[in-house]
Amino acid sequence: MEKVSVEDVENERNPLEVHGVRKPVSRALGTDHFAMNYFELAPGESFSGGLHRHNDQEEVFYVESGTATFEVGLDREEVAVESGELIRFPPGEFQKGYNDHEETVEGWALGAPGATHDWDELQSRAFCPDCEAERTHDVALSEGAFELTCTDCGTSQG
Template structure:
């Protein structure tokens, strides 16, 4: 059995700097098959950055307070998630969650299986300068920064 208070969990923000509060609770609890992250998002901040998909992980977001907006799928359908509501994404579904309001969002990201991502199973949807269009990119974490490889032309950004 492990027990932890949110105030005791170290703040570890995304290398992209897209949020100011992210606490990896699963690390503090020592989980192996379940990921759990606590977030506080100020206006304009996001859970993870850009539109992305985890091929190896199902994700559920719970909004504890405030209102979060999620862009879902390649068509970026906007879905509003209010305090007390949850949203689920199956493995492989593109999504991006963020705070587009003025009120702080407090929320949780829950994922399974696994407490960490398999970087070979993560893709992001970003603009490729070589293709001159938004394309799917494979994602790799290299020395603390993200490296993106376009799946269409092979161009590397990072």
């Protein structure tokens, strides 16, 4: 049995610095098969950065307070998730969650299986300068920075 207080979990920001508060609760609990992160998003901040998908992990977001907006799929359908609501993304579905309101969003990101990401199974949508269009990119984390490789032409950027 493990027990922690969210207040005691150390804050760990995303390498893209897209949010001020992210607390990896699952790491503090020592989970192996389940990811759980607490977030506080100020106006303009996001859970993870750009539109992305986890090919190996199902994700659920719970909004404890405020309203988060999610862009879903390649058409970037906008879905508002209000206080007390949840949204689920199956493996392979592109999504991006952020705060585009004036009040702080407090929320949770839950994922399974696995307590950490398999970087080989994470992909992001980004502009490829060689393709001159938005394309799907494989994502790697190298020395604390993200490296994106276009799945169409192989161009790397980081």
